[in-house]
Amino acid sequence: MPTGKVKWYDNEKGFGFLTTDDGKEVFLHANALPDGVSDVKVGMRMEFGVADGRKGAQALAARILDKVPSVAKAKRMPPKDLAPIVQDLVSMLEKSVGGLTNGKYPDGDAARIAAALRKVAENFDA
DSSP, X not given: OOEEEEEEEETTXXXXXXXXXXXXXXXXXXXXSOTTOOOOOTTOEEEEEEEEETTEEEEEXXXXXXXXXXXXXXXXXXHHHHHHHHHHHHHHHHHHHHHHHTTOXXXXXXXXXXXXXXXXXXXXXX
């Protein structure tokens, strides 16, 4: 069975193209993907059968060999480095509760709280 990588794929439309290891382009339709696979990313390696379609080669019965590693996860801060930021954030949020209850936003710490929230969110969401 030939193997190749996803050249491009539109998850909403359900189709795209693979580039085989020998450089040929093969049409990939969502119907050729394994059950439960709906999110295809560029660079994903696949093994697939090939049939001649009306407009050229078409992939059949594709199987994912390896997924593309997440760039966001690779850039994540180590958990031990993130822990003190989370602790500081919790402390700042706890201090701001009293003012918020009385109808006041935190004045001096607002920018620090927002920055800490963004940093934690970036790492958690990766």
